[in-house]
Amino acid sequence: MKIVLASGSPRRRExxxxxxxxxxxxxxxxxxxxxxxxxxxxxxxxxxxxxxDVLQKLLSEVSNRGTDTQDSANENLRQELHFxxxxxxxxxxxxxxIVAADGQILGKPASVKDAAKMLGWLSGRQHQVYTxxxxxxxxxxxxxxxxxHECTQVHFYPMSEEEISWYISTGEPMDKxxxxxxxxxxxxxxxxxxxxxxxxxxxPVARLYQEMKTMQIIR
Numbered sequence: 050m051k052i053v054l055a056s057g058s059p060r061r062r063e064x065x066x067x068x069x070x071x072x073x074x075x076x077x078x079x080x081x082x083x084x085x086x087x088x089x090x091x092x093x094x095x096x097x098x099x100x101x102d103v104l105q106k107l108l109s110e111v112s113n114r115g116t117d118t119q120d121s122a123n124e125n126l127r128q129e130l131h132f133x134x135x136x137x138x139x140x141x142x143x144x145x146x147i148v149a150a151d152g153q154i155l156g157k158p159a160s161v162k163d164a165a166k167m168l169g170w171l172s173g174r175q176h177q178v179y180t181x182x183x184x185x186x187x188x189x190x191x192x193x194x195x196x197x198h199e200c201t202q203v204h205f206y207p208m209s210e211e212e213i214s215w216y217i218s219t220g221e222p223m224d225k226x227x228x229x230x231x232x233x234x235x236x237x238x239x240x241x242x243x244x245x246x247x248x249x250x251x252x253p254v255a256r257l258y259q260e261m262k263t264m265q266i267i268r
Contacts, residue, residue: 050138050188050266055103060232061144064252077102077143088149089198092181097196100143100183107139108187138188140266146251148227150176155227164217167228172238173207176227178249182257186266195264199253201244203231208238 052072054065065072079102085091148155150170158164181198208216221235222228229235231242231249245253261267 050140052140052142053103053107055099055141055143058144058251060230060251064247064250064254065142068254068258072142075103075106088147088152088154088177088179089181089200091154092145092147092179092198093183093196094181095145096143096181096183097194098143099145100141100185103143104139104141104185104187104192107141138186140261141185141187142257143183143185144180144252146178146180146226146248148176148178150174157224157226158222158228161217161223164222164228165213168208168213168216168222171205171208171227171229172213173205175202175204177201178203178227180248180251180253182253182260184260184264184266186264193264195260197256197260199245199248199256201242201246201248203242203249204240205238206240212238 052070054061054072054074055077056062057074057076062074077099079098081095081098083091083094085094148167148171155167155170155176158167178201179198181196183194183196186193186195216222216229216234216238219234221230221233225235229238231239231246242249245255247254248256258267
């Protein structure tokens with residue numbers, strides 16, 4: 050079976066590699082569209098969009114091989130998708146992570162000012178990190194979909210304005226949900242967590258493994 054991670058996150062790649070799985074990365078180019086408001090539903094919706102987009106590209110590429118629809122504009126995409134011949138089983142994994150505090154969703158900061166506002170909001174408080182995961186398993190012409198989410202409680206120490214300014218100056222917060230990375234310099238501000246650490250990093254790997262067992266994808 051071919052496994053595809055529909056995410057370009059280096060942190061998710063590291064976590065998935067840690068499970069001992071052989072996989073390929075194919076980043077989704079889908080334009081995210083949110084219709085839900087609850088954090089748990091938002092991450093499941095976004096993870097589904099990513100996984101479904103990659104699955105559709107793979108299925109379309111296999112069905113169009115050898116036809117006139119393969120114009121030169123699709124050459125780069127075809128080169129990315131050559132690893133799957135359509136006969137083997139396929140598992141596409143999509144994931145999305147958000148931070149929420151008092152029900153307010155904190156995505157990736159759009160600016161330095163935005164990052165400072167987020168970190169000030171999290172300082173000395175408890176917040177939640179949600180990661181949604183969607184699995185599309187395609188085998189023998191049939192596709193199964195399974196989606197779940199994990200939530201971890203994170204407690205921050207109080208942060209001074211100087212600490213916030215310094216942390217932002219490192220650049221680490223700017224591509225992270227909630228403007229911090231627990232696996233990096235942001236770890237110095239984390240007082241405690243309740244739940245799965247890997248979920249805060251970006252992929253709840255133990256839960257993922259158990260869900261794959263439940264789906265009988267692995268034994």
